[in-house]
Amino acid sequence: MYIPLFVGLLCFGSMMPASADSHEALLKAADTEASGAYTRQRFLAVQKKPFDPADKRKKTLIIGDSHAQDFFNGVLENGYLANYQLSTRYIPTRCQMFFGEKGAENIQPKDTALCAASDNLTQAAAQIADADVVIMVARWQEWAAKLLPETLKSMNLRADQSLVVVGAKDFGRVSVRNYLKLSDDELRALSNKVDPKPLATNQLLRDSLGDKVFVDQQRLICGEGANCRLFTDDAQLISYDGGHLTPAGAKYVGQLLFANSLLQRFQ
8 A cells, every 4th residue: 555655755746846946046037127137237347348468368259149148147157268358249139240231231221220339340350359269159140140251251360369159049938937836857857949040040150160160059058959958957947038048047058068169178
C-alpha cells in the first residue's frame, strides 16, 4: 500500500508551483517598465563615452540596438571585458547599421525623422577607428544584413583591430504571468516556437561573414531547431518579452557567447 502513496507524492511534487526564488524573479520580469529600464540603463550610461588616452587598457566599442544593450548586460553580469575600456553607440533597430545612400533608401518613410536624429556609423567613424575591438550587435533586417559585407569594407578597419558581428535572438511569445503556477521542472521544460525571420537573417550573415567574424547567438542559445527554451537550468526566465533578457538571462546568454564562440579570446 506504500507504492501508490509514493507515486502520489512524486506526482504532487512535480505539480508544485515554482520555487520562491523563481516566483519572485517572474514577478519582477512581469514589470515590463522596470525590465526595459534594466535593458537600457548601463548601456546608455557609457554611450559615446570617449576613450581615455591615458588609460593603457585596450578599447572596446559596442554598437547596435537593444540587442546590443542585452549583449552589454551579459558582459557586465559576468565580469567579462574587465581589462578593456568600454564605450557604446546606440543605433535603433528601425535605422540599422550601414554606410551610404544605398542603405538609407531602405529606411521606412515613417522612420526617416527618427533615423535622421539618431546615431549612425558615419558619426561613430572616429571612435570606431580609435577602438581595438568593435562589436556590432543588432536585430538585423534582411537588407542591412545583405549590405553588411559592403558596410564592413567601408569601415576601413585596420589589421590590428578586431571585429565581431553578433546576430539576433528570439524566444517567441512570452507570457510571464502564465508561468507563475508552474513548477520549476515544468519551467525548465518550456520552449517556444521562434520568429523565423532572425533565423533566416542569421543564416545569411553566417554564410557571408563566416565564424571568424560572426557569432550566431540564436544557435548557441536555442540550437538549430525552430524552438527555444525559456528558462535556465535553475528555472530562471531568460527573456521577459521574447526578445530582451532578464538579469538571469543576460548572465546565462553571456556565458554561452563567451564560452562557445570567437568571443572567448576577449574574456
